[in-house]
Amino acid sequence: MLSMYLVFCLLANWLSILAPMRLTPGSFKPTSTPRGLAILLQLGFFFLFPPALSLTLVPLGVEAGLEDLARSLDMEIKVRFTEPRKRQRMAVMVTKESHCLQKIVEAVKARTLAKADAALVISNRRDLEPLVKRAGISFSFVPWDDRARAEENALRLLEEYEIDFVVLARFMKILSPNFVWRYKNKIINIHPSLLPSFPGPQAYRQAYERGVKIIGVSAHFVTMHLDEGPIIAQDCFRVRPEMTLKEIVAAGQKLEAATLLRAIKLYLEKRLDVYWGIVKEV
Missing domain, CATH: 3.40.50.170 (Formyl transferase, N-terminal domain)
Structure with a gap:
């Protein structure tokens, strides 16, 4: 069964990673695999780039932050980025x-x-x-x-x-x-x-x-x-x-x-x- 407490803890940590990069959340959807073996969090957000922040640095920063979060919670987090106009x-x-x-x-x-x-x-x-x-x-x-x-x-x-x-x-x-x-x-x-x-x-x-x-x-x-x-x-x-x-x-x-x-x-x-x-x- 999906633990909503865990979901909200993950979301809070996730947003704390995104906030310094001026990424605005657009959608959030949690789902789980059978027997609660894994949780899939789908979070959509909008990029509001500071002048010094590039398209390359944003994914790297988000991924690095989530890797640190995964280590602190002793869990595996996979990150996948998609862009609407990207092939x-x-x-x-x-x-x-x-x-x-x-x-x-x-x-x-x-x-x-x-x-x-x-x-x-x-x-x-x-x-x-x-x-x-x-x-x-x-x-x-x-x-x-x-x-x-x-x-x-x-x-x-x-x-x-x-x-x-x-x-x-x-x-x-x-x-x-x-x-x-x-x-x-x-x-x-x-x-x-x-x-x-x-x-x-x-x-x-x-x-x-x-x-x-x-x-x-x-x-x-x-x-x-x-x-x-x-x-x-x-x-x-x-x-x-x-x-x-x-x-x-x-x-x-x-x-x-x-x-x-x-x-x-x-x-x-x-x-x-x-x-x-x-x-x-x-």
Whole structure:
């Protein structure tokens, strides 16, 4: 359970760090992970720069102050700065299917993702390494035999590359709560069904075997509950009586790539607001 006493103590200390730099608080949102293992404090503030204070010195001063606070409370504090006009650094996580990654690479080349830099691709296989390297994007192979160790390595890479948000482009591994909470509403996944129907693996087969007449795909934010995150975008197609499972998968994959790209663009344009687990376009 989230201790409000601890939250207010942290906030008071936080504000004491920001005040000398003339940073005015704009928003404050505390949340906790299950069982109270961690607290996430999201604090928005406005920069009112003194003449001698630069854009570089502000983050350094805030981070140094919070590191001192963390040591005094014997806890870990991670600091991440975002600027509305700043280009967002994107990491893509993949396994072996190329259709979504290919669409993202094409969009990056065509500069239709104008507000994003494709900084890194992480994969638990090497199948797509040639595609990534041809595109001039950094590729990191992270074996996933041990999930805890794999996630630790992946998080280290995300920190090293200063990643702002993550795209799961048919990444066929389940991320733990320990990973997900660090990037709340910053991990976008594409799932091959019209959620909340047919969550989990083999979604096309599930739909095919149930004889559904309309099959679709969903781009959603990743949460600690599998395939239950806030839905960003969906699309669908009608199943013809003569269609085989293979034809359904092929049709679905085209929609997956397009829908995922649409969700990324909405995210980059700051047009998404998550309220009570529902995404609203703003």
